[in-house]
Amino acid sequence: MARPSYGPEAKKRSRRLLEVLLTYANDAIATQDEATLEALRPQIQTRWLSEHRLVIRTKLRFLQALTTLAPGEIQLNAEHIKEALKRFTDFLEILEDNRPARSGSETWHFTLNLWHTRHDIAGNLQKFDVEWENRRPEKSKQVAGGEGGEGGQGGQGGQGGEIIDWWGICRDALMAQNHQRLTTNPLTSADGVSFELDQVYVPLGLVERKHRRRYGSDVNPQEGSRLYEPEDTEVTQIFNHEEFLQQLLREQQSQRIAIVGEPGAGKTTLLQKIAAWLLENTQDLPIWVDLADLQGKTLEQYLIQAWLPAAVRKLRVPGEVEEAFCEQFNQGRVWLFLDAVDEMALESSQALAKIASYLTGWVADARVILTCRLNVWDGGKNALQSFQTYRNLNFSYGEKSALNSSDSCNQVAQFIRRWFQDNPNSAESLQAELAQPERRRLKDAVKNPLRLALLCRTWGLTQGRLPTTKAMLYERFVESIYEWKQDRFPTTSTQRQQLNRALGELALLAISQEETKFRLRHRFVCQVLGAPDDGMFQLALQLGWLNHVGISETQGERVYAFYHPTFQEYFAAQAITDWRFFFNCNSSHPSYRIFAPQWREVILLWLGRDDISPTYKEEFIQALTAFNDGCGGYYSYQAYFVAAQGIAEFTDCQQAQKIVQQLVKWRFGYYKFNAQQQLRYLAPIVECARVSLLKTDRPKAIAALEQFVTSSQNEFDIWNAAYSLGKVFDPGNQIAIAGLEKILQTVRYEALRWQAAYSLGKVDPGNQIAIATLLEIITSTKSESTRRKVAYSLGKIDAKNAVAISTLEKIAASATDPSQSRQALENLATLHSDKLSSVVNSIPAQFPKTRRRKRKTKPPSSYYSLNFQIAELTQGIALAEDEDIQRRRAYKLAQLVPGNLIALNTLLQLIKSSKNETLRKRTADNIKEILLPEQFPNAIASLKNCSCQQFINDERERCRDCYKLIWHCADNMDYLDFSQIWHQ
Template identity: 60%
Template structure:
């Protein structure tokens, strides 16, 4: 066996590799960025904690990594392998995780650092000391500058090691999933609360997380790092008194755990963790001595001298008491804060304190800890201009061993109809529950939203089972009571998602006993403020989606969603009931026959007022079949496709529905049963004789419903080859490139257009589209280069805008732009204003003279009466209505032009102008004026299958606009206002 070399050269090589790995993993490697980017996919890292690093790679990539170190030649493969072995068998900081080791180029190992990951100097010093000690056989003497031995610190570290764990692990462990805290932790921001939050009254269900947000503007926002630095930089003699408050599952405990680890790793202070539920009837002082200290030193009886030494650590100001979950103490929550205040006296009171508490307990009444600095965790965020994608980061960490599942989950969340779920899972616990469900179902959500929320509810009961035990009977009773509470709240106009204390008491009883207390303990209800008018507490459900779910559980008969007698109402048209309806349709305990009856009632609903509400009922049915696979699904989706894309009525004759119906059908298709929609859209594309609608449907199918669908791609390829008109061919090639990036047919078509077209605008646009789908295409950039030298400022401006848009979409294109100097210079020029614009903007404006309103009204009326130009009449009438809203001449003029304008453009212009000036109180008058366009028409023919509807389709748009602003009952009454029959009886 060859002798192992432990000399200076072996030490130097091993240290080089160790230093390179640290710098790479800390993103601190000073080297060529392009070379580093090329390596990153091949050297995979994962920090398990601040001192444990997992690496997967091959020897050749480690060679390349050492070659990136400035002024150094790369180590060869044998030197790399030797250095890895020395880190494992000599310095003993490398754990070899490979299943087979002999001769393999693949390496999978864990590095266990001596110090924090970012303290590179201390880790390298320790490496040097360890190498020399082991080589000489001497006992290591570590200087105090590197490490100072502290027995109490070791004791606290040992206790924390046993106490700190991911709070969701008890729930996920039954599924075989356990996570290290640092492996999935994503830092949340914090906000300092200057005063009690005033809760918003205007929260929508899709914005339910805002119920727990503060409305103040002058509050401090912190990242976790800045919060911890603030703790460290506070040199005042005053003790820290800090509270972290929030809704259940907001990450309060996890934040406290991160603070504990930070104190342990970055100071000589002593973090002591106390789960307040463990106190039972003891005071904090007795618990610390009798329970915590005895467990920490692992002795049955604690010697008096150790007790005294322990108390001395408090007197010296070295202790941080980390008190978790005030709300879980074994006492009435209203007394818990007072109890904590009484604990913080004597030697215990000399410690720094950080505690966590639910909002409903912290804001419940007079707060004995009001002097505490109070912070609240912010929610996870999605990607925006102001926010990083923290939801995505958490999902990626949860599924770090299965990135495909992570990607599929993120894609699923972006699908239409997921807004409520997206908002709900901004909360860390609910996001973890969703990831758990996704993992258990192997990349599939349950078939209905109701089943998903049922799993969430069951998981939350299980999560709290060790603290607040509930039997199946208690859960059933509580669910039933919460359902009735939710149902009545949504039915009450003034309540909905903010529930007064007295309102909750009527249904759940007194707050200190029974179901009300259980709902508070489990977090189903949380206090979110104090009513400014009544002065009583205000509660909200854990999230509005859970309120809607519980409400759906309380409804047994689908007739509930239709006509109610007092007050007269159709819940199918009221937005607050839409999600409840969909959740009801997804319930497993409702018979399919009953659901089918409901779906049939929706699609057969005849509103008697122009079919606007009939269409809305139909669109609701379409969303419903996504939750329940009805026998009517195919019929419904085929109708949506017909309304969206039109249908043939004769040879070379294609009929389309009015624009509002088309748009409503487009949105409904996005929300209906996706699999069925894909199948029926595919059939439509293959049989459609209309090129434009084939193109539209194929693009929708391949871009939105089923990415990369082969039928959609084939249809678009055929169209690109057949269409000869340059503008249409450009658009169809662009659609094909979006559906199938890099498609050769699209690239060839765009190249052909650029080379053959005689229009500069077409060639420039073609180059832009070609560069989008084929970055770096030489034809595209040669075309840009030619236009960049044009004397036409407008063309150069368009090219510069194209370049910037390309870079914003794909940063790699910057490389191609920079390789062509004229393009690089053009992109950096400010071409936003022409000389003509600059001259125009430099002219001084004359001050306006006071206007005589009476004379102006008279002039406008005269202009309308004498004028012949219908466009000018629309302009004058619109201006006149703004000056004099009740002016009959203006109103009648717009009505006449909406109904009988000489051209389609005029009628369209009149409708759009009417929308801008119409007041709500004028709607009845407007409906009365234009409803005669539809009264004598069969409501089933309200589309452009006749000259009559072609003439009045813009009237239909205006009717639709009015209906959107009114509830069904009020609209119905206005429509039939001239009838003698009592409207309520008809309903």
């Protein structure tokens, strides 16, 4: 038998087959022979199990015919294809053979496990190249490359062939950037209070955020065959700090990671810890970039022109050193740590798209971890949606959980004790004060790491009454700064008031001007604070409110920044006297500030001020809840959601209860007695209400959910609300537990009983009713798939349950469906990986779930052939009688020619007129993907008359996708621009 070949020709043929399969499965093959392609579709069946798993059933001769249709120079025969499939299996290990018998069958049935998401064809092919070369035997490389073969993983060339220690350079650069120090040190070090990161660092858990299946108007649980996890759990898995590092980073399962969270949530600190871990445990190269420092440069320009000269300590870097630096990226050794997307000198809606455009060329070979504020990440169209996204959990007080309920889980107490390690009495007194019943809201607020650090510092200086809002907490901290620096930089009360007003004016102007939002140029600061040598400018620098952070590349002038963006927002909030400021248009950028993400935190801090009249705040909340946008209500909802978040800082608001009850109604719908049915709102409204409930006044949200759980007549909604209440809002809530137990006692619908029992087991660990219900379903169900899933759920809430383990073992050994057998093995390995090494070894290898930026790939073609394809697709759209063929051709045309009006108008007409629900949904997804910002007006004008403003009626199914698309446009547009288009 001939030895397998791993050389260049085998690689080219295998790569060609993978490219054709992915292009075909993504409906993106551009061919001049559309008729032959349509004839092949029944013969080459594809199905996406997930964004990373593709199932294919076909025969070799059909694959050979497909490769002749797809553009490309390499032609494959049947033997080439068979060889490539074998290399996918035994060499790259990305193919699972699903055939019951591998000999004597002409049919090939297999699953491909991809490295990147389905649409990222270029990324998958690039990873194919890397994996192929990494796995090639050394002998194969030598034969192919001879003496001048590929370089290794070590340091590479400088002048005269000298070896460069890139690892040492990156280590020293990190040390020079002070990334081992606590981020609060600049404000405390002058008083002798300065911490190394490890002295006070308390690791936070992380949750993986994924695009959730959503339940709103989209699903009728009584008609569907499956139920969905409640939406409030955006979690697919919770990781502690070490699990995150070991599982995701050491195993290199992610090339693109985003860490998102609220201001001060510990994003930068976590990034520091990851960088330190890499230095300690690997030879990889961490490179830190404060994104605010780009100042108009691309990432590539910044790395070559700024970071590299500073790192190697050279004024001019030789070209060969630059080449060697780029080679480290090509070899996959570099980790880019991109901190604070939200602090870039760009409008927040553009920052994510700009980062996506920077991750190209040789920079794209780096693994990337970035941090971003949650409102910027979630606001509008996200060009980095392919990133694997994690959110920092807040500090915990050690609430009862399935793991334990001891003080070891009280992370707030751990942090306080570490902060006051030299003064235990202060730690005890602060913990005792937080334990008082009236401190419940403050306790919730200081789960945020930055706010807890501020609280500890102010408590150490001025022990006494604690604040009740974020604004009052920052006010206390500002006062403490002045007091503790009084000896070195004495100030009078008048000077402090003057400086606070000036800093407020500076902050307000900076936030209003997007290009200087968080990086303030010297002349700009001087206009407000005066000359830098004396007066307020100098005092702001001495006290640490402003810090020199660099030199402007374009103007050559000094650049400053507030100590932390949250302080900039606090001072801005102090400078606002009239709530109408948030409605008025910004002269330099005409837009209502209530809809702009950069003003959201300022609004909250303004509402938390204790020097503003409650009556005045009531007027603002009333203006938000009564706002009429005059264009479909899209922005009216957004204004209401701002009010809902605002009452978390203005808890005495007289409208608070009404607002929270309205959120619950939007979130879960309501029962219409005369129609005898539960009516629901459309998915965008449901989703925004869900998020707003999480951000509004917590006690009032809990009370409203408790009322809903006890009064609702819909079991599905009771389950959903009870799980949210008992797991997210108030862990272990007894009303939530009782509501879930009642469902198990009264409902016979199998899927709902299973999900409710599983939820109950997570809300109330060890609950015997939950365990008994799952055992009953395992015994009674006739579905092998359901039995496996229920057994797995039982094992997760009761790890030692013998029935769960034996059921999974039985399915793994004798399931009629091979996929159930494989999944049962995976379930067993997850539940008992320490005891089932033999099981783990028998499971097909798991592959990276890396998400990268979607890249729309166009087949190489000449001008003539491109125009031929455009003409053929345009004619094909007009001639197609089948709606789905028409959709596919329009989608291909839009990919081939972005902005093509024929393609867009065809898709818009389909979504309005088609009676096929599945096709409307696919069409909506296609439109969202290909719709350019300049085409928003066309989409709004076309869809506004069927946007389902009266969406709770019999026509909601026909209009929901139109409504979602218009909501998508509104999310990515300025309100005034949207309103103008709406009324044309």
